[in-house]
Amino acid sequence: MRRTFWFAASLLACASQVGGVEFEKPVRLTAGGNPIRVESPGYAAPCWADVDGDGVKDLLVGQFRQGKIHYFKNLGGGKLASGEWLKAEGATAEVPGVW
Amino acid sequence: MAGLFQVLKGSADGTFKKAAELKGTDGEPLIIPIKDEKEQVQNICTRPTAVDWDGDGKLDLVVGNFAGSFYLFHGEGKGQFAPKPEVLMADAGPLQIKGVHSDPFVVDIDGDGDLDIVSGSSNGGVQWAENTAGKGKKPELKQFVALIAPSADVPYGQPVQEDNIKGPSNSTRVWVDDVNGDGKLDILLGDNVTLVSPAKGLSLAEFKKKSDEWQKEFEQATRINAADKEAAEKASKRINELYAARQKFVSEDRTGFIWLYLAR
Numbered sequence: 148m149r150r151t152f153w154f155a156a157s158l159l160a161c162a163s164q165v166g167g168v169e170f171e172k173p174v175r176l177t178a179g180g181n182p183i184r185v186e187s188p189g190y191a192a193p194c195w196a197d198v199d200g201d202g203v204k205d206l207l208v209g210q211f212r213q214g215k216i217h218y219f220k221n222l223g224g225g226k227l228a229s230g231e232w233l234k235a236e237g238a239t240a241e242v243p244g245v246w
Numbered sequence: 247m248a249g250l251f252q253v254l255k256g257s258a259d260g261t262f263k264k265a266a267e268l269k270g271t272d273g274e275p276l277i278i279p280i281k282d283e284k285e286q287v288q289n290i291c292t293r294p295t296a297v298d299w300d301g302d303g304k305l306d307l308v309v310g311n312f313a314g315s316f317y318l319f320h321g322e323g324k325g326q327f328a329p330k331p332e333v334l335m336a337d338a339g340p341l342q343i344k345g346v347h348s349d350p351f352v353v354d355i356d357g358d359g360d361l362d363i364v365s366g367s368s369n370g371g372v373q374w375a376e377n378t379a380g381k382g383k384k385p386e387l388k389q390f391v392a393l394i395a396p397s398a399d400v401p402y403g404q405p406v407q408e409d410n411i412k413g414p415s416n417s418t419r420v421w422v423d424d425v426n427g428d429g430k431l432d433i434l435l436g437d438n439v440t441l442v443s444p445a446k447g448l449s450l451a452e453f454k455k456k457s458d459e460w461q462k463e464f465e466q467a468t469r470i471n472a473a474d475k476e477a478a479e480k481a482s483k484r485i486n487e488l489y490a491a492r493q494k495f496v497s498e499d500r501t502g503f504i505w506l507y508l509a510r
Contacts (some may be wrong), residue, residue: 168355168374170394170433170507173413182408184501191436191502192293192419200260204423208436208504214252214265225426235254235262242265244248 176206178219179229185210185217198233207233214242249289250275251307253325270329271322278309278317278331287313287346293419296321297352299361301382308334310348310365316341334363336375336387343390345369353422355393355431361385364433366418370396372433394433394507404457405450406442414505415439430509441499448495456495464488 176183185191185208192209198218199205206219206227217230232239251268270276278289291312299306304321309331311317317331334341342348345367355362355374359381365373374393379386397413417438425432444453467484470477 167357168393168431169510171510173435173505173507175411176434176504176506183504185436186501188500189438189440189502190417190419191438191504193421193434193436193504195421195423195425195434198260204425206434206504209419210502233254233262235264238264240254240262240265242252242254244250244252 176227178206178227181229183208183217183219183227183230186212186215188212209242214244216240216242249277249292249311251277251292251294251309268325268327270319271326272329274329276307276319276327276329278311287311288315291347293347293349295350295352297361299352299385301384307331308350308352308363310343310350312346314343314346314348314367316348316350316363334387336389339389341375341387341389343367343373344392347417349419351420351422353431355422363387364393364420364422365390366420366435367396368417370414370416370418370437372418372420372435394435404442405444405453406440408441411439411503414503417502425506426508428509432509433507435505435507436502437505438500438502441501443497443499445493445495445497453495460488460492460495 188211190211194207195204196207197204198207199220203221203223205221208217208219216233218233219227219230222228234240252265253268254262254265256262267275278292280286280289288311293310294307296305296307298304299308299318300320304323306321307319307327309317309319316334318334319327319331321327343365347366347368349366351364352361353364354360355364356376360377360379360383362377363375367373371392372394373390375390376388377385378388397415414435414437419436421434422431424430425434444450467481467488470481472478
């Protein structure tokens with residue numbers, strides 16, 4: 148079960164090969180059963196890091212609007228929990244300078 | 247202010263402080279210096295990556311920008327950075343992506359022991375600047391080549407629906423890590439896409455007819471002699487009218503997705 152998602156992705160044909168590095172075709176990530184998407188006007192920026200300190204890396208996705216960041220907990224087995232806004236000092240974290 | 251670097255400092259309990267401007271060792275907000283407004287593309291839309299680039303044991307900042315070039319702020323330890331950056335070079339010239347919005351991620355992508363730079367771009371796809379120096383040596387970069395080619399452009403104004411998209415669009419942002427735990431480096435890629443569908447109440451056929459007519463009018467309006475000021479002003483007014491008219495038959499939804507490329 149753990150590798151179900153990854154295995155399904157790996158069945159797809161090779162997408163790229165440069166300098167000995169090869170990748171499968173891209174798979175759009177989902178969380179909580181829905182495709183991950185950012186608010187208008189878009190500009191999704193991913194980061195893979197252990198935010199909650201459980202030893203497993205989670206997904207963070209930054210966006211243009213208000214400089215907010217979505218946090219998706221890694222549930223294991225190729226699954227991500229539904230997103231929630233990353234918090235800073237109890238409020239939704241915002242990176243200023245994005246207009 | 248755009249172009250500054252923000253840090254959300256983490257605590258041991260997993261919480262974060264609010265974003266705070268990163269300052270240089272001179273006590274001033276860290277920013278890529280420019281001479282005048284013409285150079286502003288060098289210090290807006292900055293994208294920093296913290297990494298020990300020069301191998302001195304201290305985290306440096308490799309920074310992208312709107313212009314598509316790269317700067318290095320030398321780290322002096324404990325989150326302190328020298329205020330004057332250097333331009334990263336490649337093949338005897340400034341390192342430069344194809345497109346704009348350089349988006350550095352520093353990683354040994356080819357597994358030869360030294361740190362390479364991969365980057366997203368306004369053009370889409372992922373680009374790779376190979377470091378040929380070897381392990382423990384001062385980086386020597388080659389100019390970017392495509393690691394993952396951009397997806398084919400969707401013709402402007404044509405329907406683009408979420409379920410039909412098979413790969414990333416443009417304005418890509420890259421992260422590299424072993425996402426599936428198989429020991430190989432995978433790529434996470436964020437993008438920017440405008441989903442286009444018929445406005446409420448319109449069939450797809452009606453939408454296409456209106457869209458084709460609009461496209462012809464748009465092409466006609468933009469076919470002008472730019473040196474003729476009066477004609478240019480008239481065309482500008484007409485183009486604004488056309489964009490306003492377009493909203494009556496087009497529904498647009500701007501968003502961005504996250505794509506995973508697993509390494510083979």
